[in-house]
Each structure stands twice: as C-alpha cells, then as structure tokens.
Amino acid sequence: MSVQDEARTTTGPLTTESGAPVADNQNSETAGIGGPVLVQDQLLLEKLAHFNRERIPERVVHARGAGAYGTFTVTADVTKYTRAKFLSEIGKETEVFLRFSTVAGNLGAPDAVRDPRGFALKFYTEEGNYDLVGNNTPVFFIKDAIKFPDFIHTQKRDPYTGSQEADNVWDFWGLSPEATHQVTWLFGDRGIPASYRHMNGYGSHTFQWNNEAGEVFWVKYHFKTDQGIKNLTQDEANKLAGEDPDSHQRDLREAIERGEFPTWTVQVQIMPAEEAATYRFNPFDLTKVWPHADYPPIEIGKLELNRNPENIFAEVEQSIFSPAHFVPGIGPSPDKMLQGRLFAYADAHRYRVGINADHLPVNRPHATEARGYARDGYLYDGRHGRAKNYEPNSFGGPVQTDRPLWQPSALTGATGNHVAPSHAEDDDFVQAGNLYRLMSEAEKERLIANLAGFIAKVSRDDIAERAIDNFRKADEDYGKRLEAAVQALRG
Secondary structure: OOHHHHHHHOOOOOEOOOOOEOOOOOOOOEOOOOOOEOOOOHHHHHHHHHHHOOOOOOOOOOOOEEEEEEEEEEOOOOOOOOOOHHHOOOOOEEEEEEEEEEOOOOOOOOOOOOOOEEEEEEEEEEOEEEEEEEEOOOOOOOOOHHHHHHHHHHHOOOOOOOOOOHHHHHHHHHHOHHHHHHHHHHOOHHHOEOOOOOOOEEOOOOEEEEOOOOOEEEEEEEEEEOOOOOEOOHHHHHHHHHHOOOHHHHHHHHHHHOOOOOEEEEEEEEEEHHHOOOOOOOOOOOOOOOOOOOOOOEEEEEEEEEEOOOOHHHHHHOOOOOOOOOOOOEEOOOOHHHHHHHHHHHHHHHHHOOOOHHHOOOOOOOOOOOOOOOOOOOOOOOOOOOOOOOOOOOOOOOOOOOOOOOOOOOOOOOOOOOOOOOOOOOOOOHHHHHHHHHOOHHHHHHHHHHHHHHHOOOOOHHHHHHHHHHHHHHOHHHHHHHHHHHHHHHO
16 A cells, blocks of 8 residues: 555544644634634644645756656667666557756746746666656757756746846857757747647757677667647647646546546657767757757657656645666766756755655655665655665675676876867757758747747847857858848837
C-alpha cells in the first residue's frame, strides 16, 4: 500500500501533527466568551505556523509547471551503443515522472505565453534515477553557462521598473548573436504550444553513450508527440492566458483522467565519437542542431503518461531534476552549457528544497535503493539507523564498483577562459538562416509580425537596429522584412 493509499484509507479522529486527538477545530480557545485568544491553544498556533511555512522558494526558472507519471518502453535494440540497463532489451518498461514548465514566468504566471517549455524527465531505473532535463526546442539562446544568469536577468523583472523590459531582452540578444537561432524558433509558430501534450521534447544537449566494450557515442534525444503539433497564435494565447491561466496544466490533468494518455515516440541521433572533431558544426554547441540528413533520428522507445500526481506540492513543486543524475552507460559531453548545469541544477535543489530532497518519494529511486554515507541535515529521516557514516569501513557498508558510469575524454592544452572550438561551418547565423528559409510564406509573415511587435517596444534605436542586424546576417530577406515591419510599428 502506497503512502497516498494509506492516507486515503485511514479512519479515526482528527489529530494534531503530533497525533493528539483534536476536540474542536472550529473555535480557538479564549479567556472566557468573547475574550482574547490563549497562547495555550497549541492547535491554533500549530495550524498558523504551518500555514506560514507551506511554501518553499519557487524555482528561479521553470517555476510554473505541471507533471505526471508514466512509463518508458524500449522498442529497439541499442545495446551496441549503451550498456544502460533500462535500455537493455526490447519491451523493457521503466517508470518515469515528467515535469513540464515555462521558463521565465513565476509560479502564478499563465501557461499560454511565448516562452520555451521545460521537458524534465526522471527515469526510475534499477541502476538509480536518470534525469534528462531538456526543453521543447532542440537549441538554446546561449552556449556557455557563464552567461546564463545574465540571460535570465533580462527575461525577468527589471530591478527598477519591476516589469520585463523589451530594452533588456533585445539589448542582450543583440549583443549575443548566438541567440539568433533560438529566437527564430521562439517567435515562430512553435513558440506558444497549444498544450503540453501537443509539443515535442528534446534533450537539447549532446550526451555520451558507452557500451560494454567501452566504445563511445555522442547522442541527442528527441521526443516526438504522437498527438500532433498544435500551437497558438499570439492573439489566441493572449485571450487564453487571460481567461484560463491554468490551461496547460488543466489540459494535461483532464486528458489523463479521461484515459487519453499522451504519448511520445522517442528517437536519438547517434554520432560515433571519432567523427566529432571533424563534423562541420561543433557537436557540443547548444545553439546548433545536427541536421537529420547527417545523423538521421533512430526510434528507440515510447513514452506514455498515465497517472496524475496525488499532491501537486509534494510531487511537482518538490520534484527535483539534475542533469548530473546519470546511470552506467550514459554520461556528459564537453557541452559548456551542460557542464555548468551539472552543478547549477543540483545546487538549486539543495537551496530550494533541502540537502535531503532526494529522500522525498517523488525524487528517491523507485526501482533500487540509494546507498551512501551522507547523513543528517534538513529533511533527514533517519533511514540509515545505526549504520556507519564513513567509508572505507569493516562493518559491511556499501563499496565502490571501480567502474565509472561513462568513458573518459582525452584533454590537451592549457587551462584558460577559452572560446568553444569553431568547426568548418560554425557561425552564429547559418542555422537561423536555414530555419527561416525552411518556413512557408505564411510562417515567415507570422514570425516577422511576432518579432516586430516586440522589437518595436524597444526605446533606443541602436538596440533595435543591432537586434535586426543579427537577423539580416542570418538571411538578407529576413532582416529586410523585419526592419520594415519594425519601422511601420514605430512610425
């Protein structure tokens, strides 16, 4: 019986948090009829104190979210690429928890906004939890984690005005031309998904797979929605955000309640490690994709969501995901954004939820047991009992396996603040231009209108001109049409 089932079936009197029966939960204790409330009414003080502490700090990014449980089922043999046990045989099922989110909005923000969507997936494998923390876009705005706090500050509220400012957004993007590809994605038709069910997910980063023989492959993950892609126009989103701020969360929950379980076809692109150095794009640059003509996606599984959380706070708000949570056969790549996230995500959870957040039911391993020597601290539940808290020891404690989860990477050169290596066709604009030229005329018109409407709000001409120039470098027609549209709006 689960904790939730036990809670639902427990009968008996209402009690305090310490288990004492409650005689009256309607009236506080006073000094006579109409008199002042007494400090000795510990039920009142307990309820008010608990109420004051019911919220933990919201996520700085991805605060607004929804989640569900489900299963991942292997549909292809990938053992020649990875030794991960949850991928070891066709038909193998692994329990998962998936949290969707928007990026910039706070906890009370509406769902239907132009913003990337988080796609954070936890696999409860028999070798420990594997977290794949991605988005609904295959690329991102920046390629180095050292710029991430600055980028997010431009998307959040200005320290003086208290509002998101177009000047800040376009000043940063204009001075960061690497963002041009992702901005083209964001302001295109897929910038506002109609629901969480009707969008793709991506691991976005490049990851390492390694097989039993120690061979290394670089991979990218794709989750293709089986419900079909559906998006909102800006006008549709504006209306929906005002009428139903919870539209995406409600849609996901009600679909699962109806038994209409959303599914995604899971694919990977696989690059033999020896091809990375000479590939025409830097394969570890988060602002770039691997064109499918170079590395065709291979179907490996099916993802299904089929169970709603019983308690949003316990299972969605307190859920934690870290790209540092790997399992044998899977590891990181030299992607500089990924390398920064290996620290930043886990550190955010240590601050926000607590050092023992991994002990919570939604976060702890479900198909195995965590065995380590960390003890004590906030939320510690005493699970280790009398077991020793040091290693090595001679009392039968867990010991190391002497086999790393992933294969080592060769390194050369001196330490320093290096720019990421540039490959044959690398620049900040080529893939943004390719994406623009793939669009139909109607898609281009909507893209231009979306971008122009935002850039026109910028107060300084130099910021607007620099931003437009990045799109002109991606494609001359792109920049020319955008410039005309902005000028028309600015008069």
